[in-house]
Amino acid sequence: xxxxxxxxxxxxxxxxxxxxxxxxxxxxxxxxxxxxxxxxxxxxxxxxxxxxxxxxxxxxxxxxxxxxxxxxxxxxxxxxxxxxxxxxxxxxxxxxxxxxxxxxxxxxxxxxxxxxxxxxxxxxxxxxxxxxxxxxxxxxxxxxxxxxxxxxxxxxxxxxxxxxxxxxxxxxxxxxxxxxxxxxxxxxxxxxxxxxxxxxxxxxxxxxxxxxxxxxxxxxxxxxxxxxxxxxxxxxxxxxxxxxxxxxxxxxxxxxxxxxxxxxxxxxxxxxxxxxxxxxxxxxxxxxxxxxxxxxxxxxxxxxxxxxxxxxxxxxxxxxxxxxxxxxxxxxxxxxxxxxxxxxxxxxxxxxxxxxxxxxxxxxxxxxxxxxxxxxxxxxxxxxxxxxxxxxxxxxxxxxxxxxxxxxxxxxxxxxxxxxxxxxxxxxxxxxxxxxxxxxxxxxxxxxxxxxxxxxxxxxxxxxxxxxxxxxxxxxxxxxxxxxxxxxxxxxxxxxxxxxxxxxxxxxxxxxxxxxxxxxxxxxxxxxxxxxxxxxxxxxxxxxxxxxxxxxxxxxxxxxxxxxxxxxxxxxxxxxxxxxxxxxx
Amino acid sequence: xxxxxxxxxxxxxxxxxxxxxxxxxxxxxxxxxxxxxxxxxxxxxxxxxxxxxxxxxxxxxxxxxxxxxxxxxxxxxxxxxxxxxxxxxxxxxxxxxxxxxxxxxxxxxxxxxxxxxxxxxxxxxxxxxxxxxxxxxxxxxxxxxxxxxxxxxxxxxxxxxxxxx
Numbered sequence: 001x002x003x004x005x006x007x008x009x010x011x012x013x014x015x016x017x018x019x020x021x022x023x024x025x026x027x028x029x030x031x032x033x034x035x036x037x038x039x040x041x042x043x044x045x046x047x048x049x050x051x052x053x054x055x056x057x058x059x060x061x062x063x064x065x066x067x068x069x070x071x072x073x074x075x076x077x078x079x080x081x082x083x084x085x086x087x088x089x090x091x092x093x094x095x096x097x098x099x100x101x102x103x104x105x106x107x108x109x110x111x112x113x114x115x116x117x118x119x120x121x122x123x124x125x126x127x128x129x130x131x132x133x134x135x136x137x138x139x140x141x142x143x144x145x146x147x148x149x150x151x152x153x154x155x156x157x158x159x160x161x162x163x164x165x166x167x168x169x170x171x172x173x174x175x176x177x178x179x180x181x182x183x184x185x186x187x188x189x190x191x192x193x194x195x196x197x198x199x200x201x202x203x204x205x206x207x208x209x210x211x212x213x214x215x216x217x218x219x220x221x222x223x224x225x226x227x228x229x230x231x232x233x234x235x236x237x238x239x240x241x242x243x244x245x246x247x248x249x250x251x252x253x254x255x256x257x258x259x260x261x262x263x264x265x266x267x268x269x270x271x272x273x274x275x276x277x278x279x280x281x282x283x284x285x286x287x288x289x290x291x292x293x294x295x296x297x298x299x300x301x302x303x304x305x306x307x308x309x310x311x312x313x314x315x316x317x318x319x320x321x322x323x324x325x326x327x328x329x330x331x332x333x334x335x336x337x338x339x340x341x342x343x344x345x346x347x348x349x350x351x352x353x354x355x356x357x358x359x360x361x362x363x364x365x366x367x368x369x370x371x372x373x374x375x376x377x378x379x380x381x382x383x384x385x386x387x388x389x390x391x392x393x394x395x396x397x398x399x400x401x402x403x404x405x406x407x408x409x410x411x412x413x414x415x416x417x418x419x420x421x422x423x424x425x426x427x428x429x430x431x432x433x434x435x436x437x438x439x440x441x442x443x444x445x446x447x448x449x450x451x452x453x454x455x456x457x458x459x460x461x462x463x464x465x466x467x468x469x470x471x472x473x474x475x476x477x478x479x480x481x482x483x484x485x486x487x488x489x490x491x492x493x494x495x496x497x498x499x500x501x502x503x504x505x506x507x508x509x510x511x512x513x514x515x516x517x518x519x520x521x522x523x524x525x526x527x528x529x530x531x532x533x534x535x536x537x538x539x540x541x542x543x544x545x546x547x548x549x550x551x552x553x554x555x556x557x558x559x560x561x562x563x564x565x566x567x568x569x570x571x572x573x574x575x576x577x578x579x580x581x582x583x584x585x
Numbered sequence: 586x587x588x589x590x591x592x593x594x595x596x597x598x599x600x601x602x603x604x605x606x607x608x609x610x611x612x613x614x615x616x617x618x619x620x621x622x623x624x625x626x627x628x629x630x631x632x633x634x635x636x637x638x639x640x641x642x643x644x645x646x647x648x649x650x651x652x653x654x655x656x657x658x659x660x661x662x663x664x665x666x667x668x669x670x671x672x673x674x675x676x677x678x679x680x681x682x683x684x685x686x687x688x689x690x691x692x693x694x695x696x697x698x699x700x701x702x703x704x705x706x707x708x709x710x711x712x713x714x715x716x717x718x719x720x721x722x723x724x725x726x727x728x729x730x731x732x733x734x735x736x737x738x739x740x741x742x743x744x745x746x747x748x749x750x
Contacts, residue, residue, distance in 0.1 A: 013713040013726035046715035188710035189672030226618070226655050227708070267614050267653035270709070284613035285645075286652040302611075345673035345714035352715060383672060419672045433675050437709070443652075546733055548688065570688070571681045575731045 001035040001079050006051040008042025008198045009230050014049035022072035035079050041199020043112020044353030045099055064090040102369050105355045106339045107315040111199030116234050119241040122202040128247055130321035131206050135253040140170055143214040149325025151337030156182055156310030157414050159403045165307055168297035169215035172305035179217040180308045181208055182278055183224040186270040187386030190417035192341040192353055193311035197231040201238035207314030212259045215307050220261040223278055226268055235263055270441035274489045275308040288443045289489035312341055332358035336402035346420035347374045363397040366420055377422040385414025387434045388494035390501025410501040426523035427506040428513050432460040434498035449492030452483035464524045468514030522584035525569045534559040536581035543573035594628045603638045613641055613649055626657040662697045662704040664742055667721040671710030674717040682718050685732035689739050702746055
């Protein structure tokens, strides 16, 4: 039997490391069935972490979820006695299992299935076959044509044709070229690139090698967010293993193609997701975007032709070469081929990584795969594309997920962040949240972005504090247009999107803040008061005990009261009340 | 500049790093990362030393050090609280958690308590969105936080530090 613990960053955060250590101790003490304890990356079912998979002697997978350190004993016992029915109370439910069975996994094909620290396990799934195939029988143009056929677009945000970029870099006349991977996943709500690197690092290495061959680069660089230490560790191991097996290095598979690969850790700057800013950062400078043109394909890293794609884009490449561009293009829609990974989070029942063919609807992802809204509350909006995207309201739940259709809503596909919100989330607060982010992350090079985001943030700050004025919405609209048109790079050009979609779909909510000094969602601290619903309060006194300012008083078994003068609106009472008796208006 | 920056740092500690990167152009960020690993932050004399050794103008080294969120110009407390302010955490109430930390410790984002025990730093997405709201303290992740549970964690850590000293 084989016991596999899901050890992505998210699994480890949930306690997988402790489970693993305990299992190691137990199996080192006694292991009559000769079971193997090993790890895998995140399978995307973040809501069930920590997860332990057991493959029985027939190779069948049994999945157990929400495993705690104390469960290690019973797992050990069940495996040693060859009776997995002892673990039935920990077994995944059919409903939860449908989270995975409804997906089509290309970029995530190995995540959660193989040990990311083992090149042999990657090879056993058909790894490095695509690299061998191109080096033994495909020209550079053949490779680019195959990618062209697949219709693959950049998965990092802009959605630009990958084949187009590769062709331009290949056409550049220079002996020295670079292939770069953007793993500076900056959207604060997207984590698929991290999961791919942690779960299947060789897919990235192989995809990059194929790209390097296609454009004629002999050096490949991966720019990884410094906040991803585990991803860096697994990638370092993958590069070492691939070098040892001679998939990296000189004359790979006996061909004329040689390529080295190295990792560069970023230092924390959202703007470095913009390709020319990333190049500046790679050169050890402040990550400030360059003027385009020239494009990186002509003049990039050290002013040499460079091609930049993100992690998910490269992870698709070996599959496309192995299965053919047509197989990839057969999935998805006319405009958007293949699959896309989404990080489904927020107020959702089943949150995690979801990979689906393009063309499915938001409703299918949120309700069928995600299981709907936590606590069966009412769906309000879904935020797509992070700080560069926007909020799509309930009336557009049947919107198809493809580049074009999502773009028409005012949101964007982005890198695939999908944050679900219920009626308790204030949409004005949400727009302020993203503006606060982009204002802080603006590199300051161009005036429109530097000053424009700041002025917009000031207006939004005023509105959420109840100091909004007539004409604020119009001023925001003006500023949005100015920043969109005037900013130098993608960060500034898309920064207004969260504000524009909020005005477009939630104008009434914004007007309530300005004209009535009221926050309909009950979230903006300056606009709300807490009180207790006398009909629902049973007088348990829990809220009073948890109140840090002793603002809640009353007699046991009769309704309690909140003294609004003492109340600091910390929300403790609302969090602890089991009877939904705390009213926020 | 505050008192800590008048301290004299042991510049020999960084020599190996500077030698290693001497021949690799564009390594300033990597050098600063190593320096921060060694000293815990970037003392001003180390910044000047790096400028001198690499031939990059001190203003440019400072420019890079202040551009990226990873770099610190002041020492941090014994416990570095990295509070996730990603979108999922925001939607699930990270604002209330920040308020709870401020109430409990009297510090705001970027500040350190007077006893040098805690530093609060807001960070963008730790990538544990299903556990939101989340904070990470010295590598340990604490998820599904409430204002109350956050205070409990901080009190336990303070107690632990008190016992140790």
